[in-house]
Amino acid sequence: MRPVLPVLTALLSAATPALAQDRDNARYSADATSHWSFEFGAGTDNRSKGTSKTDDAPYVFGEVQWNAASGFYADAEFETINSSGSRVETELEAGWQFSAVGLDFDTSLSRKWRLDADPGQDDDAWEYQFDILRDFGPVDTRLRLEHSPDGLGSTRATTWVEARLRWPLADRLRASATLGRREQDNAPDYTGWNAGVAWSVTDTTALDLRWHGTDAKDLGSQYEDALVASILLAF
Template identity: 70%
Template sequence: MIRQLTLSVLLTALPAHALSQDRDNTRHSGGEASHWSYELGAGTDNRSKGASKSGNDPYVFGEVQWNAASGFYADLEFETIDSSGSYVETEVEAGWQYSALGFDFDTSASHKWRVGAVAGHDDAAWEYQFDIIKDLGAVDTRLRVEHSPDGLGSTQAWTWVEGRVRFPLADRLKGSATLGRREQDGSPDYTGWNVGAAYALTKITSLDLRWHGTDADDEGRQYEDALVASVVVIF
């Protein structure tokens, strides 16, 4: 049911009103000069949708992105993982950010590969993402829908729907909370969440401390609660 509903939202919303990693994509609105951006970072655990991708161990990640003045963008990413015999996951992504009806939208398609995965494991997958973003004064909100028709490893089709709210706590300090639901074939269905804060150490460097949890602790260590610290540099 959740998959049918969210796919319907995607199909109806994407063509209309085109007027202009829990990691969060940088938002680039149309009209800005075209430019390149770069991102490097590390964390105590690679958490995605509440679950660990690095076996609860530290990881590093990086990204290079081209941002066009029209709002289109493309990027190449990597992150270290520990899954299916692979220790590196790469991704190529293309998307479009635009505004309409008082909202900001971000839609993208990406292709992922797990380098050196054990023979017989599904080491590549297409994923599709759609964000609806709304600023409410100092608070910003986001609804995100992600879907893959055939996921990585043993996971087949899956859908993730999450809501996030982010708010200022102090100068250069922002708090946020995220709640999401993942339904998938070949792997457990679960609800995931995180709450934490990010501090802008410098103009290009941010520190993040966040508590991640799921309701699927009995499915393995990757679903257990964890406090995760990370640092990211964007330039």
């Protein structure tokens, strides 16, 4: 049995008040003030763009971010992985949130590193991300574009386009569904998706239960369907 429940229990017991949410919940506002934010969490599998980065094993992650009143932000992140011989991936990111023509935007540039990767594996990469966000009543939507001119590991240029819908089910409980397409040089092209629910247990702690899948299951275990549980603590 995986040691997931003890990890989640320990994290829950360490929770202190703050707001657990991903960045696009706190969109740019003219009334915003500059502040620091911190996030820590764990999950039963590290899923990115539908595929596993930990070979269906638990992982932990953390982030520290500076948010300026102008909408600019910068952050440093880490997450545990099992890829290219590396067990830890780190990232530095800088971006800008702004509003125009009735839409919200989030654009960023990041640099990623895989620590102690196997010789011959590409252990660093640049990645550009651009989000367009719009609310329709209680439903919020996001269209995301991510591109790297030379990805991590053996992957060369890669592009990911994703659409997400998210809506409330009850107080502190929301459902969401995501569908994306990944085109890659020197790696498989595939479609990935996920659907699930997120529960804000307290002002500091959120739990997420989500089903991930791709149309490339025959390419290996990392592309197979999986039910993933995770916890996020934000300060």
